[in-house]
Amino acid sequence: MKVTEKDVKYIAALSRLEISEAEMPKFTEQFNQILNYADILQKVDTTGIEPTFSILPLYNVLREDVPQEGVAHEDALKNAPAVHNDGFKVPRVIE
Amino acid sequence: MKNYITVIGLEVHAELKTKTKAFCSCSTEFGAEPNTHVCPVCLGMPGALPVLNKRVVEFAIRAGLALNCDIQKFNKMDRKNYFYPDLAKNYQISQWDEPICLGGHIDIRVNGEKKRIGITRIHMEEDAGKLVHSGLTISTSDYSAVDYNRAGVPLIEIVSEPDMRSAAEARAYMEQLKAILEYTDVCDCKMQEGSLRCDANISVMPEGATEFGTRAEIKNLNSFRALERAIEYEVERQIEIVEDGGHVVQETRTWDDANGVTLSMRSKEEAHDYRYFPEPDLVPVNLDQAWIDEIKATLPELPSARKERLLAEDVPEDNADIIVASKKVADYFDAGTKATKNLKALSNWLIGDVAGFLNAEGIEIDNPEFRITPDHLGELVNLIDKGVLSSKLAKQVFAEMLKVNEAPEALVKKLGLEQVSDAGELGKLVDEVIAANPQSIADFKAGKKKALGFLVGQIMKATHGKANPGMVNKMLMEKLQ
Ligand SMILES: [Zn+2]
Numbered sequence: 228m229k230v231t232e233k234d235v236k237y238i239a240a241l242s243r244l245e246i247s248e249a250e251m252p253k254f255t256e257q258f259n260q261i262l263n264y265a266d267i268l269q270k271v272d273t274t275g276i277e278p279t280f281s282i283l284p285l286y287n288v289l290r291e292d293v294p295q296e297g298v299a300h301e302d303a304l305k306n307a308p309a310v311h312n313d314g315f316k317v318p319r320v321i322e
Numbered sequence: 323m324k325n326y327i328t329v330i331g332l333e334v335h336a337e338l339k340t341k342t343k344a345f346c347s348c349s350t351e352f353g354a355e356p357n358t359h360v361c362p363v364c365l366g367m368p369g370a371l372p373v374l375n376k377r378v379v380e381f382a383i384r385a386g387l388a389l390n391c392d393i394q395k396f397n398k399m400d401r402k403n404y405f406y407p408d409l410a411k412n413y414q415i416s417q418w419d420e421p422i423c424l425g426g427h428i429d430i431r432v433n434g435e436k437k438r439i440g441i442t443r444i445h446m447e448e449d450a451g452k453l454v455h456s457g458l459t460i461s462t463s464d465y466s467a468v469d470y471n472r473a474g475v476p477l478i479e480i481v482s483e484p485d486m487r488s489a490a491e492a493r494a495y496m497e498q499l500k501a502i503l504e505y506t507d508v509c510d511c512k513m514q515e516g517s518l519r520c521d522a523n524i525s526v527m528p529e530g531a532t533e534f535g536t537r538a539e540i541k542n543l544n545s546f547r548a549l550e551r552a553i554e555y556e557v558e559r560q561i562e563i564v565e566d567g568g569h570v571v572q573e574t575r576t577w578d579d580a581n582g583v584t585l586s587m588r589s590k591e592e593a594h595d596y597r598y599f600p601e602p603d604l605v606p607v608n609l610d611q612a613w614i615d616e617i618k619a620t621l622p623e624l625p626s627a628r629k630e631r632l633l634a635e636d637v638p639e640d641n642a643d644i645i646v647a648s649k650k651v652a653d654y655f656d657a658g659t660k661a662t663k664n665l666k667a668l669s670n671w672l673i674g675d676v677a678g679f680l681n682a683e684g685i686e687i688d689n690p691e692f693r694i695t696p697d698h699l700g701e702l703v704n705l706i707d708k709g710v711l712s713s714k715l716a717k718q719v720f721a722e723m724l725k726v727n728e729a730p731e732a733l734v735k736k737l738g739l740e741q742v743s744d745a746g747e748l749g750k751l752v753d754e755v756i757a758a759n760p761q762s763i764a765d766f767k768a769g770k771k772k773a774l775g776f777l778v779g780q781i782m783k784a785t786h787g788k789a790n791p792g793m794v795n796k797m798l799m800e801k802l803q
Binding site for chain 2: 240243261280281283285286287288289290291292293294295297298300303304306310311312313314315316317318320
């Protein structure tokens, strides 16, 4: 086992996911399965092959710098859990 | 105490002067009501797809060329993952391992010594939104309100090599960088408003050491002065720790300008695990050499070239450095050179009396409250050169020019300040003064050179400072010898 429960807890915390103690063994095992599969892929000889950053056969999709209306202020704030002074109200974040 | 060497590298974020955001068509206009320049892309709605703004790439290339970088043909964007409410997506689109520019430099000059500071890389990314806290400070706030108008505004991050060895060098680098970004017109460069931001990586090592010390990253440096003060403070803090046998902690610290100290930002530590990966919603960009060449061909004259031009025109180097540091001041100077040939004198006025007035008023040279046109300043220089005004009287005319937008020649007449250069008139005065001061004449003939100054002063007094001092001196000497 390369990935331990400690790693899973750390990654879950970074991703803001809550994982119960009961679920820990299952997630740890799945993490390792994924990494084991990656190990198999690592064995493929990729000499001379450029990394694939995108699977689409597309390059240079660029936009002209011309402003367009976005969504109305009221509509934008409809998605806010709470509103304060025309802003999305969020809990205090310690800096 | 040992001698310590300070090692400084700067990371500078410059907001690009585009009309729209980096990945959506929302306006970047400053000062709009909160959350009015937003759309599904910059609000992070599921399913919304970003599309890269062509002008962002163009401006990044432009800045890179001006900073002597190699432009990388292959470009892709990456996701930098972190949870903070200033970005609705929970990741920032940035460039990780394939930045658009590599390996540039800026030449600086500190205390007459030239030095080349390396630029490691420049990459494109998006800005975050703004958090407005409910209380006076973040720690006294119960909650914050987020404005996403700035979220998605394009930035370039310019990362220097750790080549600077003092606060003065860091300031000079920052001033040069600002000038270049201004000349190339890719950024507003308003440090106070946040369109140009600077973080400093600072460490110290004992003289002779081969490895750099542990560095601290200092944020919230929103003026040249703050940058200098923060470095000076931080260097002292780190040396003290090392001298006491301790270890500097690698951490992010914030500059508290009011108290003149740097403070630890402990919570930032975990956030450093950004888990970058290629942005699947954006396709790679392959830059065409023809486009890069086209951008290169439209680069304006840069501060370094402009400085060389001023030096060739007899402007002292210290003056030239100050003038070219601001594009507005340099443009003013260039306009003034159409009115006078004495560029050295013009440069002295500009960095002396003109800068003094602008600093005192806290305004820039293009502010209408500064009423002196470049032509008028050039004409004032000419009036001195022609002997119409003494430099003392010129200051009076200058003071009047600050109040009314009129040609200096007209003001000289209006104020009755024309210098008296009439040989007949001056000769009469010289004779009168000689006749009225026999003691001074005797003193002068006895070798007291100071007596001459007294006699000149008497004539200046009689003419209310308008006598041509050069002529008075010459005529007195002739009569007394
Ligand atoms: Zn948008």
